[in-house]
Amino acid sequence: MAVMSATIGTAACKCSCGSNAGKLVDDRFPKLDAIIAKYKGKPGALIPVLHEAQQLFGCLSEDVQDRVASGLGISPSEVYGVSTFYSFFTLRPRGKWKIGVCLGTACYVRGAAEVVEALKKELDIPVNGTTKDGRFTLEVVRCLGACGLAPVMMIGDDVHGRVRPEQIPEILKEYR
Numbered sequence: 001m002a003v004m005s006a007t008i009g010t011a012a013c014k015c016s017c018g019s020n021a022g023k024l025v026d027d028r029f030p031k032l033d034a035i036i037a038k039y040k041g042k043p044g045a046l047i048p049v050l051h052e053a054q055q056l057f058g059c060l061s062e063d064v065q066d067r068v069a070s071g072l073g074i075s076p077s078e079v080y081g082v083s084t085f086y087s088f089f090t091l092r093p094r095g096k097w098k099i100g101v102c103l104g105t106a107c108y109v110r111g112a113a114e115v116v117e118a119l120k121k122e123l124d125i126p127v128n129g130t131t132k133d134g135r136f137t138l139e140v141v142r143c144l145g146a147c148g149l150a151p152v153m154m155i156g157d158d159v160h161g162r163v164r165p166e167q168i169p170e171i172l173k174e175y176r
C-alpha cells in the first residue's frame with residue numbers, strides 16, 4: 001500500500017501547466033486525492049471536485065481527469081463531458097492574464113474583430129492560445145454588459161473600453 005501511494009504521488013501532469021516539475025507534482029496529486037475524498041459519495045460531487053482540481057493544477061489535464069474519475073468511481077468520459085461542457089473549466093493551462101475580447105454585436109460593429117487581430121499579432125498567438133511565457137491567454141467572449149464602452153475587452157478583472165487596435169501594445173505593457 002505504501003509503495004502504491006508513493007507511485008501515485010509522483011504521477012506527472014501532462015498538461016504543461018508546470019506540474020512536471022519534481023516536488024510540485026508529488027504535492028498536488030495527494031492533495032487532489034484529499035479533495036476527492038472530501039466530496040466522494042455526496043450528490044453532485046463531480047463539479048466541486050473539478051473546480052478545486054482546476055484551482056490546484058491550473059487546468060483539467062487528461063491525467064487529472066483520470067484521477068478524478070477513478071477516485072469518484074465514475075467513467076472518464078463522464079468527467080470529460082462535464083469538463084468540456086462548462087466554459088469555466090479548461091483542459092489547457094491558461095496564462096496569468098486572461099484577455100477576453102467581446103465579440104457581441106455592439107462591440108463587433110465598433111471594431112472588436114480588429115482588436116482581436118491586433119492582439120493576435122502583438123502576442124503571436126491565436127484565439128484560445130496562451131503565450132509561451134504563460135503570461136497571456138486570448139479568448140473571445142459574448143456581451144460583457146458594457147456595450148456603451150464598445151469595443152470592450154477584459155484583462156483579468158480590468159475592463160478596457162473603447163479600445164482601438166493601435167492602443168494594444170501600450171495597454172499590454174501594464175501587464176507584462
Ligand code: FES
Binds near residue numbers: 102107108146148
Ligand atoms: S456587446 Fe460587447 S459589451 Fe455588450
